[in-house]
Amino acid sequence: MNTLNFASLGLAEPLLRSLNDAGFTKPTPIQAKAIPHLLEDHDLIGIAQTGTGKTAAFALPMLQHLAEETERVPSKGVRALILAPTRELALQIGENIAKLSKHTKLRHAVIFGGVGQNPQVQALARGLDLLVATPGRLIDLMNQGAVRLDTVTHLVLDEADRMLDMGFINDVMKIVNKLPDQRQSMLFSATMPKEVAKLARTILWEPVRVEVTPEVVTVEAIEQHVYHVPTPDKRALLETLLKDPDLARVVVFTRTKHGANRLAGQLVKAGVAADAIHGNKSQGARQRALAQFKAGAVRVLVATDLFARGIDVAEITHVVNFDLPNEPESYVHRIGRTGRAGRTGIAFAFCDPSERSYLTAIERLTRVSLTVASHSSQAQRRDPRAAAATPRPQPRRRAA
Missing domain, CATH: 3.40.50.300 (P-loop containing nucleotide triphosphate hydrolases)
Structure with a gap:
């Protein structure tokens, strides 16, 4: 795909302004390949490493969908969920979401373990348009009744191969089993071992597959x-x-x-x-x-x-x-x-x-x-x- 700019991908004007403010002028290959499919509501498997621009590839279409939908998010509810294997990656995703959603009214938060949970519980209590989370802390808050996932319309599993390497597969499936069947799901991974392929078949429906930057x-x-x-x-x-x-x-x-x-x-x-x-x-x-x-x-x-x-x-x-x-x-x-x-x-x-x-x-x-x-x-x-x-x-x- 020979895409010269973000506007040609079909992104809305507020997102284009956010991209311009952040200094992003030209989509990366993973963005050019993934964004049109995601805007059309397809599930997607993305094979791409960190540093290829994959966060914007899944975040921009998701933000556009969330901004177009007017229904109010309930208390403790979440509309879009991004799962990341480590706190550092979760924070980086959160930083990118903040830049990309700058000219929208969408609310987002990042939750992870190793820190006090009270600020995270307070953020969830108001309801969130988008939540970035590590599996362990999210499971803890689910067990406490601090978050509800029956309102999720979009799911992203980022660095799925790393998630499996770190032993999070059972936590991931506990979370996925709490989500509505009607949702858009995305799985991103640097590699596609058999275990990740099996996970993709479990949580995605007729996904489009895009792949960039072979190792x-x-x-x-x-x-x-x-x-x-x-x-x-x-x-x-x-x-x-x-x-x-x-x-x-x-x-x-x-x-x-x-x-x-x-x-x-x-x-x-x-x-x-x-x-x-x-x-x-x-x-x-x-x-x-x-x-x-x-x-x-x-x-x-x-x-x-x-x-x-x-x-x-x-x-x-x-x-x-x-x-x-x-x-x-x-x-x-x-x-x-x-x-x-x-x-x-x-x-x-x-x-x-x-x-x-x-x-x-x-x-x-x-x-x-x-x-x-x-x-x-x-x-x-x-x-x-x-x-x-x-x-x-x-x-x-x-x-x-």
Whole structure:
């Protein structure tokens, strides 16, 4: 579809003004493909990663439908429900909804666990046009009678594959079973494993399927290097890399929460502005770490895979896989934090001999052989004379 602007998609004038105010001038591929189908009330499966504009793809048609319907939302009632796997993603969706609904009178709220529920209960008591929620907190409020879902006309399940990975399938089905059968439903996912396909068949009716940004294309747009290094030497290598000022905003992925805390503390002792973000941290601590990272006060954010898709920060220059993931798909989501919105990105992988099988699986999935780097090659990168004398290796494309 060759769509040049949002007006040609059939969006209403208040939404076009909100898009203009937010600086959005041209729809992304997922928006161009999904919005016309959703405006026509079709159920939809969207295969797209975070950073492709999928929030606006499902939110804009939903906001238009809600604005066109004049019936009053009852106390504790909800007209549209968006389910997200993590608090961070829920908050990001809520921020986008606030921008996109700026010139409407629609009411929305975001609810999640880890914080006091009273403000959330008060927001629900007045009734909401649109609710963004994590499954656990929504189930809690349902059990308390603080929210009613029999008024829902629109449902979005965002990052469905992550939802299943985190064990939310039973909570999701408890919620879906409370919804009216007559509704428009949307499911968005970066991948489509069998479990997600089964879920889609359960909650959607004759859905249209749209797909953009295949994973292989995504990783090919990112410069990828691998350092073969024993685990005890990984921290020293990371500190050496961070001496390069080009590593201006860096996300480092570790396998465990304890490892993230330990590495962040070691980097701080070495004089690097760093913080950790993972599921064991309080909601306030996680939000502060993410806010400081976005503002540039923290240069390095050490994270676990839980946040491989939740960190939606512009201008991340580098991603470092301090520990290689044992699932190659996780590698794709990790390095997808850089090289966003058409920008270039660089990813480093640290591979201990015990992780060689993980590297093989990653290269098989992405069909890209990572460029082998060394400590000496990194020193050359920091010395312009050495860099000029030594050709820079390029990633090799594997045969399909």
